Amino acid sequence: MVNSSAAGILLRFAALGLGAAVRGEAAPRVAQLHYRYAAMNSGKSTMVLQYRHTYAACGRTGLLLTRLDRAGAGIVSSRIGLAADAIEFEADTDLVHRVLSQSGARVDHVIVDEAQFLSPEQVDQLALLVDEHDIDVFTFGLLSDFRGEQFPGSARLVVLADVVEALQVYPMCWCGQPARMNARVVGGVMVRDGDTVVVGNTDEDAEVGYVVLCRRHHRAGEPYALNPLGVWEAASA
């Protein structure tokens, strides 16, 4: 049986849309909060830099924010060699104040890399910039930490964002399966305890390293393939 009230609402939406189309009017554009996530080493920062470039090329004025990029403060860098200057946000940065106090042309969009380091309060501030100030916000980050638990900021983004998408570039575990999990490796051993934020790198010689693993090998605590001698070793070593 058709739910008549729901059908009526749908018809009214259709009529509204048709009316706008007949009059040749575009529906008013509404700013949105976007969240795109993936495991490490999946090209997030490369996409951030592409967004930055594309929007700037359209004449739009944006701010690029990041925190704790591997290349240092105030920079977004990608593993394929691209980089751009950025604003380093801190744990206590009021993002509403920071964005609205920017001198020069009105900021119409904000791009945030390393969005997993946003606090839930800062995610709320970004949502307020969208809703009350008509500023598009594009955030990119990791969904889960090395323990496989959501970063607090990422969890808040999943709740609040208008668009939540997994980046369609999956890095691979050493076994060849898609890698959805981030693992922290210290001295060649996968660890499951420690501070949520320890900046490291996916380079093999990093003191605190990160590898991306499939669920199975994250669960098993096997960051590398076993060589014939029964010793862990990086697949590419």
Ligand SMILES: [Zn+2]
């Ligand atoms: Zn695996």
